[in-house]
Amino acid sequence: MTVGESDAAEGDRAARAARAAGAVRAALDDLDLSWSESSPGLFSVTLPGTRKLQTECALEVGHHHLSVRAFVARRPEENEAGVFGWLLERNLKLGLVAFARDSLGDIYLTGRVPVAGVDRALIDQLLGIVADTADSSFNTILELGFADSIRREWVWRRSRGESTANLAAFTHLDPGPDPSS
Numbered sequence: 001m002t003v004g005e006s007d008a009a010e011g012d013r014a015a016r017a018a019r020a021a022g023a024v025r026a027a028l029d030d031l032d033l034s035w036s037e038s039s040p041g042l043f044s045v046t047l048p049g050t051r052k053l054q055t056e057c058a059l060e061v062g063h064h065h066l067s068v069r070a071f072v073a074r075r076p077e078e079n080e081a082g083v084f085g086w087l088l089e090r091n092l093k094l095g096l097v098a099f100a101r102d103s104l105g106d107i108y109l110t111g112r113v114p115v116a117g118v119d120r121a122l123i124d125q126l127l128g129i130v131a132d133t134a135d136s137s138f139n140t141i142l143e144l145g146f147a148d149s150i151r152r153e154w155v156w157r158r159s160r161g162e163s164t165a166n167l168a169a170f171t172h173l174d175p176g177p178d179p180s181s
Contacts, residue, residue: 013063017041020118021061027123047127049135051169057130059123065112068097070130072137075105076145083107083145090137096129099137107141109133139169151175 021041028035034046041061046054047070057070076083087099087107097111109130113122142150150173157164158177167174 016115017061017063020066020115023118023120024059024061024066024123027120030120031124031127033127045127047131047134049131049138052135052138055131055134057127061115061118064115066115066118068109068111068126068130070097070109070134072099072107072109072134073141073145074107075101076141077149078147079144080105083141086140086144087137090133094129094133096126097133143170143173147173 024041024043025037028043028045036044038044043059045057045059047057049055052072055070055072057068060067060069084101091098096113097109100108100110102108111126111130113126150167150170154164154167154170154174156162157167164174
């Protein structure tokens with residue numbers, strides 16, 4: 001490849017990335033989501049949910065790929081093998097994204113798609129998969145990895161007369177009245 005050919009190829013990659021970034025902006029505007037662009041091609045998006053009320057998601061447009069990364073949950077406090085085993089099994093059913101863990105053990109959804117295929121429909125599909133997967137997996141992750149904390153939360157809230165409404169999904173983990181009272 002000559003210097004001129006190399007420059008032309010770099011220009012083509014930059015143009016594809018610019019088109020992809022424009023498609024992301026247009027899609028995010030159309031989807032009426034809360035989002036920002038901290039630097040050209042780096043987007044932060046807040047996805048709404050019902051179990052996991054919000055999922056923070058980053059989209060990054062590179063020369064070759066659009067990458068997505070969404071925080072799902074902190075490192076499990078217990079039963080790490082059970083949590084990560086469940087996530088690996090869940091990966092078998094996912095498209096465009098997969099569960100991953102970072103160096104701290106925190107749980108994310110990640111994925112990469114070629115910039116050449118980025119359009120409004122793909123962004124809508126990708127963000128829909130991220131939102132649905134984070135939301136539908138959240139309570140299971142909490143049950144598997146934080147059951148003891150959820151039980152303690154039931155006891156703590158009851159002992160102070162606090163609402164337990166947002167623990168309703170975990171009634172099966174309710175230890176009942178505090179035996180020390």
